[in-house]
Amino acid sequence: MTVALRTTYEVDDHYTDIRFVLSEEARERLIDSMVEQRIEAMRAQHERRLARLDEEVQSRAFQLIGRLALSDPQRRRIRERQEWTTANGETALLMLQEVRTLGSYHLFLYDIRNDGTEPLRVGDASLRVLDPDGAETELETANTPPAPIPPGEIGRGVLVATSDQAIGRDRLRFSLFSGGETVEVKW
Numbered sequence: 001m002t003v004a005l006r007t008t009y010e011v012d013d014h015y016t017d018i019r020f021v022l023s024e025e026a027r028e029r030l031i032d033s034m035v036e037q038r039i040e041a042m043r044a045q046h047e048r049r050l051a052r053l054d055e056e057v058q059s060r061a062f063q064l065i066g067r068l069a070l071s072d073p074q075r076r077r078i079r080e081r082q083e084w085t086t087a088n089g090e091t092a093l094l095m096l097q098e099v100r101t102l103g104s105y106h107l108f109l110y111d112i113r114n115d116g117t118e119p120l121r122v123g124d125a126s127l128r129v130l131d132p133d134g135a136e137t138e139l140e141t142a143n144t145p146p147a148p149i150p151p152g153e154i155g156r157g158v159l160v161a162t163s164d165q166a167i168g169r170d171r172l173r174f175s176l177f178s179g180g181e182t183v184e185v186k187w
Contacts, residue, residue: 067103068102068103068105071102071103073100073101073102073107074100074101075098075099075100075101076098076099076101076167077097077098078096078097078098078099078108078187079095079096079097079098080095080096080174080185080186080187081093081094081095081096081185082094082183082184082185084181084183085181086116086120086178086179086181087179087180087181088116088118088179090114090115090116090117090118091115091116092112092113092114092115092116092120092178093112093113093115094110094111094112094176094183094185095110095111095112095113096108096109096110096174096185096187097109097110097111099167101167104162104164105160105161105162106160106161106162106163106167107158107159107160108127108158108159108160108161108174109156109157109158110125110156110157110158110159110174110176111154111155111156111157112146112149112154112155112156112157112176113149113153113154114149114150114151114152114153114154114155115151115152116151117151118151119148119149119150119151120148120149120155120178120179121148121149121178121179122145122146122149122155122157122176122177122178123145123176123177123178123179124143124145124177125141125143125145125157125159125174125175125176125177126138126139126141126143126159126174126175126177127139127141127159127161127172127173127174127175128172128173128175129165129171129172130171130172130173130186131171132171136173137165139161139163139165140161140162140163141159141160141161142159142160143157143158143159143160144157144158144159144160145157159174171186171187172186172187173185173186174186
């Protein structure tokens, strides 16, 4: 079938009842094709937005790092230690050294000495505020644990908190999770 279309200004030459009749199968193919085109367009748009978001996040992170690098950290010594026996019966020592405050970030630096004969893997850590009435509040934190610590060596990690409850309080509990074991330091 061939269709020829032309334009005219004569009202008598206009046909307003043109219908396209498609079989059910052709109609379904056309709908599926249009849906796929729309999905692909949305996927491409989503990917572009994610790429722009990644660039924006990286740019803002660099700016934050720059601002923090220009400031001098406030330091507060902690000097708390806790020795523990690992799941395989060896000993290790957790040493909480100090808190460095950069802007609204509080960095809890900790060292772990592996006194065992096997590499020691450290998992996550948490920080809780202990209220005088015994209630505990877990603070939102991010932990960067040390890589597996070889025998006889010391690894350094840092726990970052943004809550002002992390400083200026005398009752805090730092918990470290390693191989199914939990090591806690209170001060």
